[in-house]
Amino acid sequence: MTRDEAFFEFLCRMGDNTLILGHRVSEWCGHAPVLEEDIALANTALDLIGQTQLWLGLAGEIEGEARDADKLAFRRDAWDFRNLLLVEMPNGDFGRTLMRQFLFDAWHTILLGRLMKSSDTRVAEIAEKASKEAAYHLERSADTVVSLGDGTEESHARMQAALDYLWPYVGEMFVVDAVDQAMAEEGIAPDPASLRAEYDALVGRVLEEATLTIPDSRFAHKGGRDGRMHSEHLGHLLTQMQWLQRAYPDARW
Amino acid sequence: MKNEWPLWEVFIRGQHGMSHRHVGSLHAPDAEMAIKNARDVYTRRNEGVSIWVVEARHIAASSPSDKGPLYEPSESKVYRHPTFFDIPDEVGAM
Numbered sequence: 551m552t553r554d555e556a557f558f559e560f561l562c563r564m565g566d567n568t569l570i571l572g573h574r575v576s577e578w579c580g581h582a583p584v585l586e587e588d589i590a591l592a593n594t595a596l597d598l599i600g601q602t603q604l605w606l607g608l609a610g611e612i613e614g615e616a617r618d619a620d621k622l623a624f625r626r627d628a629w630d631f632r633n634l635l636l637v638e639m640p641n642g643d644f645g646r647t648l649m650r651q652f653l654f655d656a657w658h659t660i661l662l663g664r665l666m667k668s669s670d671t672r673v674a675e676i677a678e679k680a681s682k683e684a685a686y687h688l689e690r691s692a693d694t695v696v697s698l699g700d701g702t703e704e705s706h707a708r709m710q711a712a713l714d715y716l717w718p719y720v721g722e723m724f725v726v727d728a729v730d731q732a733m734a735e736e737g738i739a740p741d742p743a744s745l746r747a748e749y750d751a752l753v754g755r756v757l758e759e760a761t762l763t764i765p766d767s768r769f770a771h772k773g774g775r776d777g778r779m780h781s782e783h784l785g786h787l788l789t790q791m792q793w794l795q796r797a798y799p800d801a802r803w
Numbered sequence: 804m805k806n807e808w809p810l811w812e813v814f815i816r817g818q819h820g821m822s823h824r825h826v827g828s829l830h831a832p833d834a835e836m837a838i839k840n841a842r843d844v845y846t847r848r849n850e851g852v853s854i855w856v857v858e859a860r861h862i863a864a865s866s867p868s869d870k871g872p873l874y875e876p877s878e879s880k881v882y883r884h885p886t887f888f889d890i891p892d893e894v895g896a897m
Contacts, residue, residue: 584830585830586830586831586840586844589843590840689839690839693836697832
């Protein structure tokens with residue numbers, strides 16, 4: 551694997567995370583429990599999709615095969631996606647959506663903070679812009695996790711169920727492979743495993759305030775960020791997300 | 804409807820605005836969430852740099868039926884408008 555091949559993989563991982571989560575969150579548009587949350591979720595989805603344009607735009611440049619962000623987003627198939635399994639998990643109820651958002655936001659803000667010091671200035675600039683959005687996403691999702699976790703009996707039970715369901719997808723964030731090693735050696739991105747302590751501290755603090763219990767097991771589902779094995783949910787998501795560009799390639803407004 | 808969140812009135816100071824202006828209202832469980840919701844509902848097009856929220860029930864309002872005694876007396880007192888003298892530029896916006 552050349553340096554540019556590894557860099558391309560890394561950028562796809564960043565862009566696919568925000569793309570797939572952005573699409574998932576956008577599925578709430580018009581369906582959220584209250585108007586205010588509906589707008590807030592749509593804002594979050596748009597932020598994430600905006601970040602996708604930057605990451606995948608740069609990925610296309612590095613690849614040098616005339617694929618822009620749109621081509622990468624809409625013309626790749628499931629096995630070419632490099633997002634964490636966590637972000638392709640179905641929305642479930644509102645509580646599970648917010649739990650997934652919180653587990654992602656916590657990792658995202660820590661990672662973006664490190665990427666702001668990347669040896670590649672383009673990466674540092676994207677991270678700088680994205681980190682402000684991510685900081686707000688985290689504030690919002692953490693608040694909601696605390697409110698619902700430490701809320702009624704019903705909301706507490708739903709949030710605990712969401713955490714139990716999603717926790718096995720957290721470990722994948724910290725797995726290290728050859729791409730990560732290459733990025734760390736170049737100083738482009740941090741070693742993913744080095745984020746774990748900070749993540750556990752942050753997530754532990756919020757979940758404790760939310761009166762929720764982190765499952766004991768550190769078992770981790772893997773296969774998203776290296777594309778080896780996505781869940782069956784990604785294909786269904788892509789049929790929705792890519793439908794127009796698949797049916798009418800290069801369609802424009 | 805006991806489960807309904809309280810209503811909050813939202814005030815936003817714009818980029819170059821000198822004071823907060825009422826922009827609308829929304830529902831939220833508490834003040835902190837009201838500010839976050841206001842951020843998402845009312846500042847998504849770069850409208851503001853500062854947000855105030857106040858629970859609607861804390862606003863005391865004048866009664867529409869008192870309109871006569873409250874406001875009419877000032878209609879005939881043009882001398883209260885500062886239009887009879889020049890304001891020096893150094894004073895700035897008033």
